Amino acid sequence: MKRRWIYCDNLFTREVQTVRVVTTAEMKQIEKRADETGVSYQQMMENAGTAAYKVIREKYPNLEKMVVIAGKGNNGGDGFVVARLAAMDSMQVQVILIEGAPVTEDAAANFEKLKCLPVKITDMDKAWNTTESDVIVDALYGTGFHGELRPAGKLACQYMNNQAGKVAALDIPSGMNSDTGKAAEGVTKADITVVFDSYKYAHAENRDDICGEIVLENIGIPEECHA
Numbered sequence: 001m002k003r004r005w006i007y008c009d010n011l012f013t014r015e016v017q018t019v020r021v022v023t024t025a026e027m028k029q030i031e032k033r034a035d036e037t038g039v040s041y042q043q044m045m046e047n048a049g050t051a052a053y054k055v056i057r058e059k060y061p062n063l064e065k066m067v068v069i070a071g072k073g074n075n076g077g078d079g080f081v082v083a084r085l086a087a088m089d090s091m092q093v094q095v096i097l098i099e100g101a102p103v104t105e106d107a108a109a110n111f112e113k114l115k116c117l118p119v120k121i122t123d124m125d126k127a128w129n130t131t132e133s134d135v136i137v138d139a140l141y142g143t144g145f146h147g148e149l150r151p152a153g154k155l156a157c158q159y160m161n162n163q164a165g166k167v168a169a170l171d172i173p174s175g176m177n178s179d180t181g182k183a184a185e186g187v188t189k190a191d192i193t194v195v196f197d198s199y200k201y202a203h204a205e206n207r208d209d210i211c212g213e214i215v216l217e218n219i220g221i222p223e224e225c226h227a
Ligand SMILES: NC(=O)C1=CN([C@@H]2O[C@H](COP(=O)(O)OP(=O)(O)OC[C@H]3O[C@@H](n4cnc5c(N)ncnc54)[C@H](O)[C@@H]3O)[C@@H](O)[C@H]2O)[C@@H](O)CC1
Pocket: 031, 041, 042, 044, 045, 046, 048, 071, 072, 073, 074, 075, 076, 077, 078, 104, 106, 140, 141, 142, 143, 144, 145, 146, 147, 148, 149, 150, 153, 170, 171, 172, 196, 219
């Protein structure tokens, strides 16, 4: 729970602000309701990537080079949206596919959109040769992650943790369990984590060493979908 002060008619009034924290299952329900009310999954992904890109640009205004580390799920899909927006802003963008091509419909659709842009797409084998980047976008795993990092995921997290650039995690740093906050060995250490729609329990664990600065962003889900 956060407290903030608001200024009101020459009096300082204390307002208690409650924050919403949801489980992965609850988040899926919220997204389902949003889809049923007309905000499609594709639109939510577009909004998530757009919000993340906006936050990254605000935090790091002088970016020239971006690397997006993408998994095969919808977290990777958010990363493809960020990559597209960065490339359209004339940034030098490289996308590294950690577990091959995306498997979800929405992520695959956003991956396709990259193909007409000057975005370099590689796999992990070539990642070690990547030139330095100003920011690395962690779009490997989001709420779908559980258990321990497998070798490819661990290598990708190690890569992110050893780069000189800032690390911006989408929704959750990869390797963190959304519901328990448990960090797998080798978890990504982010400078900033852009959280979509609602905080997850992992964000309430006070793991600043993993999440960095946490920024919550609206992705267009109507308030009534959270009931
Ligand atoms: N269209 C949507 O449903 C939206 C999803 N959003 C994003 O989607 C994320 C959730 O996406 P997904 O549910 O597709 O999953 P993720 O993209 O988080 O994870 C990808 C895959 O990793 C697998 N996995 C789990 N544990 C693993 C392990 N230890 N090693 C290797 N692989 C493992 C999972 O089976 C999952 O299929 C959210 O965090 C958010 O970033 C947002 O774009 C908002 C809209």
